[in-house]
Amino acid sequence: MFLAFMAVAAAQLYVPASIIVRYEAILARGKTYKFRARPVDPYDAMRGRYVALGFDDATTVTVRGARYEHGETVYVTLAVKPDGYARFAEASRTPPASGDYVKTTMDWDYAGKNWGRVIVPFDRYYMEESVAPEAEKAYREHATRKRQDAYATVRVLDGGAVLENVYVEGQPIREFARTVRKEKTAGE
Amino acid sequence: MVSDVYYLAEGDDSMATNRKMTEWLLGELPVLVEKGVIGPEAAENLRRHYAETGEDAAAESGRSLALALAACGVLGAALVGLGVILLVAHNWDFMTRPERAVTAYLPLVAGIGLTGWAILFRPQSTAWREGSAVFLMASVGASIAMVSQTYHILSDMTGFLLIWMALTGPLAYLAGSHMVAAFYWVGLLFFAGNARSRYSVDALLYWPMAAAMLPRLWMARRANPGGPWELFLSWTLAICLCVAPPIMLAGVCRGLWILVYSGIFAIMHVAARWQNPTGGFGRAPFRAVGTVGVAVFALILSSRSTWTGISGWRVEYYTQFHWLLSFQDYALAFGLQAVALTLIAVNRAKRRFDQIPFGILPALALAGFALAANGRHSANDAVMTFNALMFNAYMLALGLWIMTSGIRERRLARMNGGLALIAMLTFARFIDSDLSIVARGVAFILLGVGFLVANATMLRRKEAAR
Secondary structure, three states: OHHHHHHHHHHHHHHHHHHHHHHHHHHHHOEEEEEEEEOOOOOOOOOOOEEEOEEOOOOEEEEOOOOOOOOOEEEEEEEEOOOOOEEEEEEEOOOOOOOOEEEEEEEEEEOOOOEEEEOOOOOEEEOOOOOHHHHHHHHHHHOOOOOOOEEEEEEEEOEEEEEEEEEEOOEEHHHHHHHHHHHHHHHO | OHHHHHHHHHHHHHHHHHHHHHHHHHHHHHHHHHOOOOOHHHHHHHHHHHHHHHHHHHHHHHHHHHHHHHHHHHHHHHHHHHHHHHHHHHOOOOOOHHHHHHHHHHHHHHHHHHHHHHHHHOOOOHHHHHHHHHHHHHHHHHHHHHHHHHOOOOOOHHHHHHHHHHHHOOHHHHOOOHHHHHHHHHHHHHHHHHHHHOOOHHHHHHHHHHHOOHHHHHHHHHHOOOOHHHHHHHHHHHHHHHHHHHHHOOOOEOOHHHHHHHHHHHHHHHHHHHOOOOOOHHHOHHHHHHHHHHHHHHHHHOOHHHHHOOOOOOEOOOOOOOHHHHHHHHHHHHHHHHHHHHHHHHHHHOOOHHHHHHHOHHHHHHHHHHHHHHOOHHHHHHHHHHHHHHHHHHHHHHHHHHHHHHHHOOOHHHHHHHHHHHHHHHHHHHHOOOOOHHHHHHHHHHHHHHHHHHHHHHHHHHHHHO
């Protein structure tokens, strides 16, 4: 009985470690891509601890071959636009032979039109709950079509993607939110 | 509540009084023997009798104490575990990634240490086993959540909940924890709900994973038949089984839920006779849920609007229905029907006719579903009305049968249950009918008078019998 417990305990210790190792490797060796942010649907039940992110036209992909089911695993290649921002390019059922790609799932495949939408695997940026609401407000103001000076940097390696940081007016969002909060406190 | 407290206090007092009286009687025995009031043999018999009674009382008191300690242990561990989860949720910004990794492991290592120690050195202590296992369960969740937050990957709640339950479910067996088993069943429902909201076929893992915890219920029963842990797990499972269908059904064909629910409730009512067949509902969770479920579900089916909502065979063709999810819908609906109908046939063959009134619900639901699904547009109205009438008649017959059998067996609760069923049916029909307020008022007065007269008659008969 105790040996079986030790085996389960080993699995319990292994899972967080495997996440740490996998994502640290992506952060250390992955290539950085910039994704331009866009405002998101305001409804989310778990708000308050993270900033929900949306990405301008990044989720629309070219789809080839047989129709995909919603939720099906896909491998999406990345392309960099002339303005320097990245977008998802083409979805397929197997990893591409060359170039960076992200493993994710299909949202909707518009049958017969050779295009579809994929689910972005990096759509939340977790922050301390004391600054997250302020950061979210800043994100909303700066991700609008008028300003468009909010973006996220994402590291990509072997199909894995990690959200590295979110920037507003060229500043990391964490610092931006703290500065805004300090200014507000000083003003009061 | 007040009367419960009074009863408990009175119980404690009477136990203390009994103990004092026993001590007094045992002290008197030598005098009684000496005076020739009783013989030495009778005195010895009395001593032996009260010694055994005292041991029984001490054992019962020990069990109660162990249960109270276990409850406190679990509550304490659950509170600490929740506190850890909340601290993790704060997502401290000042910590670097390595510091976060260490912090994520602290409660996990503590939980593993405590549970391992409890398994090795306190295997007999329910409080230790339950408390440490619940704490470890919370710690595993907190640890994975914290690491996932560090890399901003917690948006995949389905994967998170699945891994959490898969990693902690075995503790129910290895640490012998019933609380872990209950949390596991509830956690799996959250996993299934999350997976279904994403149209993920992974949701189907719910069934085999939930079934994997069934032996724990059987083990609890074997250890102490009818004991508190068996009842606790039975209540949890019975309620989870009621909540699961709307989460799990993909809705590939309209109206299959009617077959699923009628099957679940009837099976729970008929098949759960292994659990305290003659006692009250409180000690027979599956039968209680099944009985109430059949009554409430029959009431829902007695409304015409339920049937108009599913008229015509309508299969939804959307890409989000993975073929396995569609298969699940049909398998559940017709599988449960098959089991329920087999149970009815078995009961009929064994001449257990008292099981048939509740057990027949799935057969009627299947007939109603078949009629509604086949209903041509022009004939729909008649079919809907027929179905609604069929279930009104069924519910009335069920209510009358329960009431009369209650009267025959002189069981007040049963008789009132039957009356309540008829009252519910009447109430429902009065809500959706166009009768005047006066007519409704008169009907309710008549129903109320019926209640009072039936109860008074029953009480008088009981008095006379006494």
